[in-house]
Amino acid sequence: MQMLIKTFHKYSGKEGDKYTLSRGELKELLLGELGSYLGSGKDNEGVEKVMNDLDANNDGEVDFTEFIILMGALTVACNDFFLDVKPEDKPKE
Template identity: 70%
Template sequence: MSLPDPENASTLENAMQLMIQTFHKYSGNEGDKYTLSKAELKEMLTTELGQYLGHAKDKEAVDKVMRELDSNGDGEVDFTEFIILVGALTVACNDFFLEFNEKPAKKK
């Protein structure tokens, strides 16, 4: 199976393809090419999710994310663990925007 041609793919197929490509852009720069090391995870969080995670430069924050994501305790984040992060962050953003949009506008 190959990735769909972006020109003919649906929006969701393109989103899935971008998540796969983004993960592999950072995985394998060091060590296992199918997992993210702590350094690779930090680079990905800072570069790709900086707007949502406050630029994740804090070492303790990255360590916490790594501990929470690394469900099998191998010290690396595999694709499934990465998708859990993206899914959880997407749910949190959706909840925030729903709540934000439900607040009545302040009268002047």
Template identity: 65%
Template sequence: MGSQLEGAMESLINVFHHYSGKEGDKYKLSKKELKELLQSELGCFLETQKDAGAVEKIMQDLDENGDGEVDFQEFVVLVAALTVACNTFFWENA
């Protein structure tokens, strides 16, 4: 049995690959795949967003190489940023 952190890393990898490759490159998320992932896995986060173009803005921010898709490294940037934001929120409200 691995550690909690190893389990979290495995979960992150599995979530990404569950949604990637349904269309196009199997190692990248298209905008449609990213939207599905965000809605399914981070639904509460999106519910608090008042901006209807939130997914589009997230996609633009993440897609550093401008290929119109989000690879795993770009995806991890999103997860890291959200984790830092959640840490601050939960730590301050604990």
């Protein structure tokens, strides 16, 4: 959690409102912190889509609450990915 807050503020303070990520800041964060996850790092459409999905209240900025939702979604996506790759490692019930 502390890590997420640090990461968020590292990018959110660059321009405009210190406590929200503009479209440009979000893009820098995604490419800087999650570039390997997202792949090429040149996927502008991907970033736009993430931004549109994230900006729940459509004010053109991603606040910390909206950012946390992204991190949750990515964690789920990663879990699904690893479960797909190694289904035998699923916890036994």
